[in-house]
Amino acid sequence: MQKFLSSWWGIPLSAQFGLLVITVYLLLVALAPWLAPFGETEILANAYEPWSSTYWLGTDSLGRDMLSRIIYGARNTVGIALIATLLAFLIGGLLGLLAATVGGVLDQLLSRMVDVIMAIPSLIFALLMLTIVGTSATSLVLVIALLDSTKVFRLARSVAQSIVVMDFVEAARLRGEGRWYLMRHEILPNVSAPLIAEFGLRFCFVFLFISTLSFLGLGTQPPAADWGSMVRDNATLISFGDITPLLPALAIALLTVAINFVVDWKLHAASGLKD
Amino acid sequence: MDSVLWSVGGWTHDRNNVYELFMGSIAMKAILIMVLQRLSLGFLTLFVVSVIIFSAVELLPGDLAQEILGQSATPETVAAFRAELGLDKPAVQRYGQWLFNVASGDFGHSLANGRAISELLASRVGNTLFLAAYAAIIAVPLSLILGILTALYRNSWFDRSVNVLTLSSISFPEFFIAYILILAFAVKIPLFPSLANIYPDTPLGDMLYRAALPVMTLVMVVVAHMMRMTRAAIINVLASPYVEMARLKGLSPFRVIVKHALPNALAPIINVIALNLAYLVVGVVVVEVVFVYPGLGQLLVDSVSKRDVTVVQAVSLIFAATFILLNLVADVLAIVTNPRLLNPR
Numbered sequence: 001m002q003k004f005l006s007s008w009w010g011i012p013l014s015a016q017f018g019l020l021v022i023t024v025y026l027l028l029v030a031l032a033p034w035l036a037p038f039g040e041t042e043i044l045a046n047a048y049e050p051w052s053s054t055y056w057l058g059t060d061s062l063g064r065d066m067l068s069r070i071i072y073g074a075r076n077t078v079g080i081a082l083i084a085t086l087l088a089f090l091i092g093g094l095l096g097l098l099a100a101t102v103g104g105v106l107d108q109l110l111s112r113m114v115d116v117i118m119a120i121p122s123l124i125f126a127l128l129m130l131t132i133v134g135t136s137a138t139s140l141v142l143v144i145a146l147l148d149s150t151k152v153f154r155l156a157r158s159v160a161q162s163i164v165v166m167d168f169v170e171a172a173r174l175r176g177e178g179r180w181y182l183m184r185h186e187i188l189p190n191v192s193a194p195l196i197a198e199f200g201l202r203f204c205f206v207f208l209f210i211s212t213l214s215f216l217g218l219g220t221q222p223p224a225a226d227w228g229s230m231v232r233d234n235a236t237l238i239s240f241g242d243i244t245p246l247l248p249a250l251a252i253a254l255l256t257v258a259i260n261f262v263v264d265w266k267l268h269a270a271s272g273l274k275d
Numbered sequence: 276m277d278s279v280l281w282s283v284g285g286w287t288h289d290r291n292n293v294y295e296l297f298m299g300s301i302a303m304k305a306i307l308i309m310v311l312q313r314l315s316l317g318f319l320t321l322f323v324v325s326v327i328i329f330s331a332v333e334l335l336p337g338d339l340a341q342e343i344l345g346q347s348a349t350p351e352t353v354a355a356f357r358a359e360l361g362l363d364k365p366a367v368q369r370y371g372q373w374l375f376n377v378a379s380g381d382f383g384h385s386l387a388n389g390r391a392i393s394e395l396l397a398s399r400v401g402n403t404l405f406l407a408a409y410a411a412i413i414a415v416p417l418s419l420i421l422g423i424l425t426a427l428y429r430n431s432w433f434d435r436s437v438n439v440l441t442l443s444s445i446s447f448p449e450f451f452i453a454y455i456l457i458l459a460f461a462v463k464i465p466l467f468p469s470l471a472n473i474y475p476d477t478p479l480g481d482m483l484y485r486a487a488l489p490v491m492t493l494v495m496v497v498v499a500h501m502m503r504m505t506r507a508a509i510i511n512v513l514a515s516p517y518v519e520m521a522r523l524k525g526l527s528p529f530r531v532i533v534k535h536a537l538p539n540a541l542a543p544i545i546n547v548i549a550l551n552l553a554y555l556v557v558g559v560v561v562v563e564v565v566f567v568y569p570g571l572g573q574l575l576v577d578s579v580s581k582r583d584v585t586v587v588q589a590v591s592l593i594f595a596a597t598f599i600l601l602n603l604v605a606d607v608l609a610i611v612t613n614p615r616l617l618n619p620r
Binding site for chain 2: 116119134208211215217232239253257
């Protein structure tokens with residue numbers, strides 16, 4: 001505990017704030033049913049009730065409790081973004097390592113495919129794919145994971161390429177180890193650091209991207225609570241000067257700022273700069 | 276500098292000029308080859324992307340004709356309709372036909388209401404370009420000035436506050452910025468309209484006024500990126516020996532940055548400007564939806580939720596082509612303005 005406290009005070013203020021916010025969000029995701037005063041889709045009162053002691057943040061366009069939906073929204077919004085990012089890293093990382101280890105035609109093929117996908121703006125590509133597969137949470141996760149895996153692929157491939165030519169990999173190859181062993185035990189441990197550093201940034205990107213698509217009505221489908229679509233559904237309140245619809249958007253912004261703070265601190269620490 | 280040294284060394288000016296001309300033509304040739312390579316690569320990408328967008332229809336579960344006519348249609352009518360749409364021909368032939376039609380301005384018909392897509396696009400393309408250009412005209416000079424100023428006065432309170440501001444506007448979703456602006460400048464202080472209603476016969480002055488809030492949103496998002504990249508690129512160059520030299524000669528900090536650092540930082544800056552202009556063309560999607568602005572983005576989002584594939588195809592093609600072409604222009608400009616390529620040793 002003492003050790004934890006002493007290292008905690010060594011962190012810059014912005015990173016402390018970031019870590020604190022991320023912890024709160026993770027708690028929300030884990031404990032939503034116990035924290036929320038009402039159910040996610042329960043219709044309780046008239047539409048657009050003002051803030052009161054029963055409904056702390058008022059009710060939404062269908063008369064559901066705003067606060068409860070914001071709490072449940074953490075699950076859908078953060079959860080989906082987390083799954084999509086993990087999937088993107090799994091696909092992109094695996095293919096990137098494979099391309100670097102095998103090389104040759106496979107490498108060329110994968111790299112050119114990635115080039116083409118990256119030449120199309122990702123929002124447009126996502127919209128095109130969602131038209132084909134239809135809008136649902138599952139297709140959203142798959143489409144975004146595929147799109148984002150291209151960026152992970154590039155990073156994983158370029159880092160792995162500099163590892164593949166090293167002597168210890170050559171030694172393992174001469175020892176007669178299989179391709180899978182090389183990737184898993186020789187290369188992966190050496191590329192994981194930059195990949196983990198990239199994870200925070202990619203998560204931010206995916207999270208904002210999913211919120212945007214949900215805001216456009218193409219992500220999580222009703223009645224599931226989701227921060228992006230909550231802003232859209234209640235946007236009319238803004239023209240009456242009510243800030244309630246902005247709270248889910250604020251929740252999105254707060255998390256991305258927090259993650260950026262933590263990533264900034266990590267990158268700064270890794271670069272060895274002293275200020 | 277060079278020519279002085281040469282003449283001191285006993286060489287005639289003539290020979291020096293011939294030498295420079297000779298090296299100059301080699302440089303021009305190298306630049307030309309690089310530009311041509313980049314152009315052909317760009318058009319290849321454009322071709323592949325058009326193939327992908329065309330195949331979107333092929334990937335659609337079920338049959339396009341069935342989709343339009345509905346489940347109740349008899350097999351005979353479906354077959355007849357397939358022939359009418361040309362769906363019975365091989366895919367390659369249909370792709371050629373589609374590309375030819377698109378090139379001559381015919382994008383086919385909407386699945387949802389049967390209207391000609393070119394008719395749907397007509398006013399919207401102009402509106403979207405107007406919005407993007409309006410934002411770009413404000414954003415590009417603003418971000419260059421901010422970037423140079425923050426590089427000049429780096430680590431001052433001015434630099435720090437601009438830094439915090441831009442970092443947070445990068446972290447915010449666009450619709451958040453848009454609604455904050457609506458709340459501030461349309462509801463609390465009613466300066467601008469919250470909805471950007473624009474009709475084909477709206478006069479320019481009115482258009483500029485009505486599009487103010489959408490443009491402000493776009494500018495905030497784009498300036499953040501461009502300014503940070505400009506600052507980073509200039510600071511990067513400032514660390515190099517020849518800038519140290521210029522500083523030691525006693526030049527003013529402003530002159531060092533504008534005359535010595537900026538030309539070499541230009542390539543990354545041009546790239547990021549083009550990337551952001553390309554982003555603007557796409558970023559308008561969200562902004563158009565928030566402000567109910569009648570542009571391509573809104574049409575795209577509507578069509579995706581209606582699964583109107585042919586319209587989505589047409590709009591995606593326009594967006595993707597603009598994006599690729601802008602990146603292409605940026606790459607070519609970066610090659611052409613690179614001082615190291617223009618003045619070879």
